[in-house]
Structure formats: structure tokens, C-alpha cells
Amino acid sequence: MRVLISGGGTGGHVFPSLAIAGEITKRNLSNEVLFIGTRGGLESRMVPEQGYAFRPVSGGAVVRRGVSGxxxxxxxxxxxxxxxxxxxKKFAPHVAVGMGGYASFPALAAARVLGIPVVICEQNSVPGLANRMLGKIARRVFLSFPPPDRSRLRFAAEKIRVVGNPARPELCAAARRAANTQAGGGDFTIFVLGGSQGANALNRFVPDAVAAFKEGAAKKVKVFHQTGKGAADKVERVYAAAGIEAVVFDFNPMVADFYAQASMVISRAGAGAVSEIALFSKPSILIPYPFAAGGHQRSNAEMMEKAGAAVVIEEKNLSQKTVAETLKRLVNSNSLEEMSRATAEFASPEAALRVVDEIEVLAGG
Structure with a gap:
């Protein structure tokens, strides 16, 4: 079986695609996977590093860029x-899989022209423009979360499969191990996660907020903090000045141990982060990126908050004081265990298996 996977740009698109590719090749060593994406996206680096063939093509966003853009x-x-x-035409895939984002559109449009079955994965609770368009030609639409409002459903109901967001095997294995151990080893450990591209707002306010929270904390406070490119040194100095033991890094795809050791997570609300938080059953403070396409991060965060799995702080309300006070309130009210149980309801460790099951059916048909 030959499968094309297309899409990328950020970790939220790339990591699930690698999980699907891993399941495809694990099932049969003769299976082949080819990735198509853009030269500047995260996929151009990470896909070849994982041993998969990658072909770059041109592409571009058509929204929020003005007329000339x-x-x-x-x-x-x-x-x-x-x-x-x-x-x-050369690879002749049996199925083409789109992972969302404008990078996925050219390859899946070409697949449609050639009569190749198309499926798409929608990681967010609100679909982006590319997937809304591709959903019209897709044979299957794999959703990470149940649609929040079926009256506003963007896809034909018969195409939809709610499977969860495919997670990398190493994350699933680490989550299983972590379920049997105490997070933080007796310390209170916070994992600050701005997504694969980092988050300046989190870098600006969270270190000082953690320092304020530390002053009255009953346990030793430790931090793992992913800053994004160019901010790690500055953030690390803030933690050091406050006497906080911190591991600060710009980006690291191997985050399983950080999740496993975390007592809670402070994060943006992209689908990748939300799904990984759920996989490890971690309570969280979510700070949605306000300019995310279609407000999808706000929708993801609100879904988690409504379920009692997270507390949401809008970026317009973000400050050292709001984060510190939220941390203190959650710890002092003993809410974290209840939030952890609520978060676990969103976990889908078998998502990649279910996607590939459907791909095999289409490839054989």
C-alpha cells in the first residue's frame, strides 16, 4: 500500500502525520509513505529526520493577507x-491523506484530479479554510473532537469519523508509564508550552507568575518551559533570578518526559497541545492564541474548560498577577485531581490505529 500524506507548517499538523505514517509502515514493511509539504514548514526538517521521503511544493495562504497576498x-x-x-503520477498512491493547513491543499487537489481517494484529518474543534474546502472532496473526515455544534457542522455527517488526534507512539507509551507514577516526584512541576513556534506572551508573563506562586507554595516548584526560537536565554535568566529550577529550551519534539513529570501544564490551545495534555491527563491553564484562524484555539480551550479539564485565560487578560492567582487558586482548592480526571476523557491513544484502519479499507476498495 502506498499512501501520500500532505500538510504541515506547525507541530500540530506534523506530529499527527508522523503518527499515522508510523502506524502505516509498522503494519507492513512493504507499505510506502510519501510526504508533500512546503520548504519552510516544520515538516521539511522533521519528516526526513524520521526517515520518510519528502517532496516540497509551492503553496500559500489566501486569507488574512489582503488582496495582493x-x-x-x-x-x-x-x-x-x-x-x-x-x-x-510517479508515486501512484492508493490514498491521499490531508493534515490541514494551506500546505495540504495542492497535493489533495491533485489527488482528486487523478481519481485517488482523499481523506482529511481535522485536529481542531473548528476547521480551517483548507479542510472546509477539501472536506467536499474527501471520502472520510477524521475529527479529533466531537463537533461542538452539529447545526454548524462543516462536513457531511456520513463522512465523519470521530477518532481523536493521532499521537506519536513514544508519547502513548510514556503516557501509559506515567499513569503508574507520581507526577513531579513530590515536587510541583509546571510544563509551560507555547507550541512548536513558541509564544511571546507566555514567555513574558509566566516566569514572573511562577516566581510569585513559588513564594507561598508548599512544595518545591520546578519548571519545564518551551519558549520558541530566540527566547530561551532571557526566560532562563528570569527563572534563575527567582531561584527556580528550570529546564528552558526553544523547541524539542521529545516532550514525553516533560509531560510525564508535570503536575500541570500552562499552554496555548492548539489541537496538538490539547490532545497531548489529554493523553497525559494533565490539568491545565490554557491561553488561546487570539489570532488563530477561525478562533479555533479559543474554541478548543472553551471545550476543555466547559468539561472541567482546564481554566482559560484570554490573552487580553494575561498578566503575572492573573496567572499567579490562578495557580494558587487551583492548588489551594484541591481542584487538580478532578481536572485531571476530566482531561483524561479527551484522550485518544488509538487514534492513529483507527485512521489507518479506514485508510486500508479505502486502499483495498
Whole structure:
């Protein structure tokens, strides 16, 4: 079986695609996976590092860029479709899988032209423009979360499979191990996660907030903090000045141990982060990125908060004081265990298996 996987840009798209690819190749060593993405996305580096073939094509966003940006995006998308047609004719995949984002559109449009079955994965509770368009030609639409409002459903109901967000095998294994151990080893450990691209707002306010929280904490406070590119040194100095033991890094895809040791997580609310938090059953403070397409991070965060799994702080209300006070309130009210149980309800460790089961059916049909 030959499978094309397309999409990327951020870890929220790339990591689930690698989980699906791993399940495909694990089932049969003769199975082949080819990735198509953009040169500048995270996929251009991470996919080859994992040993998979990668072909870059042109592409561009067509929303939130003004008239000239929209025309430019449309032009490069058309170029990407032509490039993808050439690649797909040679590879001849049985199924094409789209992971969302504008990077997925050229390859899946080309697959449709060639009569190759198309499926898409929608990680967020609110679909983006590319997936809304591709959902019209897809044979299956795999959702990470149940639709929050079926009256506003963007996809035909018969296409939908609610499977969860595919997680990498090492994360699933670490989550199983962590379920049998005490998080933090007796310390209160906070994992601060701004996503694969970091988050300046979290870098600015959270270190000082943790320092304020530390003053009255009953346990030793430790921190793991992913800052994004170029901010690690500055953030590390803030923690050091406050006497907080901290591991600060710009980006590290191997985050399983950080999740496992965390007592709680402070994070953006992209689907990748929310799904990983759920996999490890961690209580969280979610700070959705206010400019995320379609407000999908706000929707993800609100879904978790409504279930009692997280507390949401809007970025407009973000400050050292609000984060510190929220930490103190959650710890002092003994809410974390209850939040952890609520978070676990969103975990889907078998998502990749269920996606590949459906891919095999389509490939055989």
C-alpha cells in the first residue's frame, strides 16, 4: 500500500502525520509513505529526520493577507497543484491523506484530479479554510473532537469519523508509564508550552507568575518551559533570578518526559497541545492564541474548560498577577485531581490505529 500524506507548517499538523505514517509502515514493511509539504514548514526538517521521503511544493495562504497576498497565495497554490500532479503520477498512491493547513491543499487537489481517494484529518474543534474546502472532496473526515455544534457542522455527517488526534507512539507509551507514577516526584512541576513556534506572551508573563506562586507554595516548584526560537536565554535568566529550577529550551519534539513529570501544564490551545495534555491527563491553564484562524484555539480551550479539564485565560487578560492567582487558586482548592480526571476523557491513544484502519479499507476498495 502506498499512501501520500500532505500538510504541515506547525507541530500540530506534523506530529499527527508522523503518527499515522508510523502506524502505516509498522503494519507492513512493504507499505510506502510519501510526504508533500512546503520548504519552510516544520515538516521539511522533521519528516526526513524520521526517515520518510519528502517532496516540497509551492503553496500559500489566501486569507488574512489582503488582496495582493490572496492573489499571490492563489498563484503559488496553482503552481503547487501542478507540481503535485507530477509527483503523484510517479508515486501512484492508493490514498491521499490531508493534515490541514494551506500546505495540504495542492497535493489533495491533485489527488482528486487523478481519481485517488482523499481523506482529511481535522485536529481542531473548528476547521480551517483548507479542510472546509477539501472536506467536499474527501471520502472520510477524521475529527479529533466531537463537533461542538452539529447545526454548524462543516462536513457531511456520513463522512465523519470521530477518532481523536493521532499521537506519536513514544508519547502513548510514556503516557501509559506515567499513569503508574507520581507526577513531579513530590515536587510541583509546571510544563509551560507555547507550541512548536513558541509564544511571546507566555514567555513574558509566566516566569514572573511562577516566581510569585513559588513564594507561598508548599512544595518545591520546578519548571519545564518551551519558549520558541530566540527566547530561551532571557526566560532562563528570569527563572534563575527567582531561584527556580528550570529546564528552558526553544523547541524539542521529545516532550514525553516533560509531560510525564508535570503536575500541570500552562499552554496555548492548539489541537496538538490539547490532545497531548489529554493523553497525559494533565490539568491545565490554557491561553488561546487570539489570532488563530477561525478562533479555533479559543474554541478548543472553551471545550476543555466547559468539561472541567482546564481554566482559560484570554490573552487580553494575561498578566503575572492573573496567572499567579490562578495557580494558587487551583492548588489551594484541591481542584487538580478532578481536572485531571476530566482531561483524561479527551484522550485518544488509538487514534492513529483507527485512521489507518479506514485508510486500508479505502486502499483495498
Amino acid at each position: 490572496a492573489f499571490s497565495g492563489a498563484f503559488f497554490t496553482a503552481v503547487g497543484i501542478a507540481q503535485s500532479l507530477s509527483i503523484l
